[in-house]
Amino acid sequence: MDEKLIAQGMAELALLDADIAKAWQEYGNPPPRSLTPHFVSLLSIVVSQQISTHAAKAIMTRVTALMPTVTPEHYLSLSEQSIREAGLSARKVLYTRGLAQAICDGQLDIEQLATLDDAQAITKIMALKGFGRWSAEIFLMFALTRTDVFPADDLALQVALGRLKGLDEKPTAKEARTIVTAWAPWRTVGSLFLWHYYRGAPA
Known part of the structure; x- marks a missing residue:
């Protein structure tokens, strides 16, 4: 997933979610990540x-x-x-x-x-x-550059989503999937941003 696609996704996500819009202003775009499908x-x-x-x-x-x-x-x-x-x-x-x-x-x-x-x-x-x-x-x-995937079982994503949304505890995988439903069709970019946010946001 390259920088152009990430920038497009983040702009769309900022319109869909005010919490992302606010955090995006502070932390900027997540770096691109890709794998070769082999x-x-x-x-x-x-x-x-x-x-x-x-x-x-x-x-x-x-x-x-x-x-x-x-x-x-x-x-x-x-x-x-x-x-x-x-x-x-x-x-x-x-x-x-x-x-x-x-x-x-x-x-x-x-x-x-x-x-x-x-x-x-x-x-x-x-x-x-x-x-x-x-x-x-x-x-x-x-590897396949699918734009709407959210690996909700990822612990770092759960923690970051909880911080982003101001929750008292990290959400479960099921709860996380429900919270990010509104991010479709950009949940992959949302995931990238949460990992980015996880590394930079205070605990």
Whole structure:
């Protein structure tokens, strides 16, 4: 998602939500974020589950260094020990090897995902072991550039939304989805702004 699309989305969101309009004046546009819709992006999403961005980048650097090019075939040729030594847990090794095998077997066609609507693409990705709704939604947002996705299970988004709306407690995932219904069709940009706001707004 590039700067132009983010700027357009933020302008629209400011018209839809006075709280965003006020915070936008102080914090400005969130930076662009994107992924290439390939195996490496899905691999990085699994790697990043439940760890810091810094740790995920370090692990991805070590994992990609094990291969001449990052492909499902090359990944499957790696030993489990070498992947574990690069920093992946046993569970994540299982999930990422399952992902690679699904692509090699034709169970998952990444190019086809771009032709599906949001709900269909999410369902297809979630059929893979280890890929929950958050992982699927992150891929849609950053690899497929879908503009109306809100990964409500993300803790930082819940906390930021609670701060933005002046709530006493962070909303649940269900409550968060309800609150941001009015942000359609720009909920992806709203998510980007909340992450941006989370890093800059006081607790």
